Structure formats: structure tokens, C-alpha cells
Amino acid sequence: MRVGFRQGRFEDASRPNWDGDGPRPIDWFAWYPAANGAVETALAIAPWPQGWFKAGPAALNAPLAASAGACPLVVYSHGTGCNGLQSEWLARELASRGFVAVAVNHHGNSNAEPYRAAGFLCSWERPRDVSLLIDHIVAHPDFEGRINLDRIYAVGYSLGGVTATALIGAIMIRSPFEPGANHGRGPREFPDLVDHLPRLMEKSSIFRDSWARMSASYRDPRIKAALLLAPGRSVQGFSEDSIAAINVPTRIMVGGADALLPASRWLHERLSGSAFEIVADDAGHYVFLPESTELGRQSDPACCVDPPSVDRGTIHRAVVTAALRLFLR
Numbered sequence: 001m002r003v004g005f006r007q008g009r010f011e012d013a014s015r016p017n018w019d020g021d022g023p024r025p026i027d028w029f030a031w032y033p034a035a036n037g038a039v040e041t042a043l044a045i046a047p048w049p050q051g052w053f054k055a056g057p058a059a060l061n062a063p064l065a066a067s068a069g070a071c072p073l074v075v076y077s078h079g080t081g082c083n084g085l086q087s088e089w090l091a092r093e094l095a096s097r098g099f100v101a102v103a104v105n106h107h108g109n110s111n112a113e114p115y116r117a118a119g120f121l122c123s124w125e126r127p128r129d130v131s132l133l134i135d136h137i138v139a140h141p142d143f144e145g146r147i148n149l150d151r152i153y154a155v156g157y158s159l160g161g162v163t164a165t166a167l168i169g170a171i172m173i174r175s176p177f178e179p180g181a182n183h184g185r186g187p188r189e190f191p192d193l194v195d196h197l198p199r200l201m202e203k204s205s206i207f208r209d210s211w212a213r214m215s216a217s218y219r220d221p222r223i224k225a226a227l228l229l230a231p232g233r234s235v236q237g238f239s240e241d242s243i244a245a246i247n248v249p250t251r252i253m254v255g256g257a258d259a260l261l262p263a264s265r266w267l268h269e270r271l272s273g274s275a276f277e278i279v280a281d282d283a284g285h286y287v288f289l290p291e292s293t294e295l296g297r298q299s300d301p302a303c304c305v306d307p308p309s310v311d312r313g314t315i316h317r318a319v320v321t322a323a324l325r326l327f328l329r
Helices: 084-095 117-119 123-139 161-166 195-205 205-211 233-237 240-244 261-270 294-299 311-329
Strands: 005-017 024-032 070-079 100-105 145-159 223-229 250-255 274-276
Touching: 005 084, 005 123, 024 084, 024 123, 070 084, 070 123, 070 161, 070 311, 084 100, 084 145, 084 311, 100 123, 100 311, 117 123, 117 161, 117 195, 117 205, 123 161, 145 261, 145 311, 161 223, 161 233, 195 205, 223 311, 233 261, 250 261, 250 311, 261 274
Parallel strands: 070 100, 070 145, 145 223, 223 250, 250 274
Antiparallel strands: 005 024, 024 100
């Protein structure tokens, strides 16, 4: 089945952006089964990181295939400092099998724009982005009436895995960056993140309002299953009672050499009925990013180079198979 691609942006008027000069932006990218005769070509779209990652062709703005009927919808949440386009390897495969797969850029926490400390600190704003994205896609002129509302699923990588866990009912009760949390000073993309917390708390009413929403419920009952790829340490900030109450089918996949493996195990042990899989003993955290080009391997080996025993493409194919089993059962 040919794959179509389109992208868009909408705004959440109920939340300001982190700079306080407008509403919160939500950029999205969609892969879907394209109409017969659609011509797939290589895509040159921002914010694809300077040719670091491989990507398959798609038919830009092609109509949705008439034969596809009501399509299942998969929504994807990216990792810290990444962007929605980096889901392409999974989204394209799902689209070729009849799914509409849509990814979001989370404002302030995406490399599609300048990083904002608030966007890294307030991860609980991310599930709201995804729920609004579902609303938007369901009503979008190109998809209206073509989404199966009983078959909506979530995939999240790293901090996106935390996002997806919140969407199925987990409630955050502590931040990994609050005083005394002892989870480090910040992620690779924002190594001095904790230093920004006192300033934001003092000077930004937007930040304070968000911080006060930390322990709200962001459960979206429309999501019928979740695939968590190497979920981040922030899962350990969820209430254990809220995790135990989740009854949504969930699969956790993680590399055996991932420094975040303990967080994945912690979540699995508390999430009754979740499936757990180590994709490869030597696989690290970034194995769920797209396959890399030579430029990517030279520019950022930490993200783009795997150990000789690990084949990223093979792992990706295993993830696609696991996603289909989870979403089609």
C-alpha cells in the first residue's frame, strides 16, 4: 500500500506558549494509506536533522486511500529534545498496513525550535498535546469520518513513553528535577536544567501555573493500547496506585544496555499485565531513533552509532511486528 504524508499546525488557546506571547503551538506529521496512483517521492521537510537519519519516500499531500475504510489511529510522542519526524520508520510501516500514524512536536522540548527549560521541566503538558491532536485529526477535513474511534493507540519513546503512560492513566506526583529528587542535573540536551527551576518559579506565572498542574489526570479513555519504547526515568514520579489501576494493554520494549532500563523494569513491575521485552542485550537508548546516515554517524555517534552486535533496522522491524500484534489483537 502506498504511503501518503502531510503536516500541519494548530494552536491550543487554553495554554500560552512558554514565551507568553501567544497560544501554545502544536505541530504534527501524518503518514497514512494513500490513494491509488499516488506518487511516492523523497521528502525534504523541516525539522529533519540535516540528513542524519534515513527516511523512506511518501506521497506528499496525497488523498487518503478510498479503500482504507475507517482507519485505526496511532499517535506518537517523541523523546526529550527530539521531534515527531523521528517516528518515520515506525509510522510509515504502520501507514503501509492501513493505519493513520500521527506524530507531534512538543513545544519547548523539541529540536524543531529553541529549547525552553520549562518545556523540559513540565513534561505533564505533553499528554494534553496528544489528546488535542486526536481531536484535531478526527475533525480534520482530510481525515474526518475516516478514523476508527474505537481503535486509537499511543506510542511513546523515552519521555514520550512517560507521556503515553500518563495518557493511559498514570498520575505524576513528583518531578525528577525538583529539590531532593536526586535524578541528576538535566538530560543530555539540557545539562543544567535544574538551575533554571528557581528562576522560573520566581519569575514566570506561566511556569507556576503549569507546575501546579503536575498531578492532574491526563488520562484519555480513547486510547485502547500503548507501546512504550525505553520510557524515561520520569515514570518513577508517577503514583504507584495510579499505575496499578491501569487496565490498558501495554507493551514495554527497551535495550539491554540502556541506562534507563531500571525505569522500564520499575514500571513493568507495577503495571499489571504489561508485556516486557529487551530488544537486544547490547542495544542502548537511541536504538529507537531512525537508522542513521554516514553524516549522522560522524556528527553524533552517541545517537547514531550502535555496537557491532546491534542492527538497528532489525530491531525496528521487531518493533513494527510487536506494534501490529498489540494494535490488531
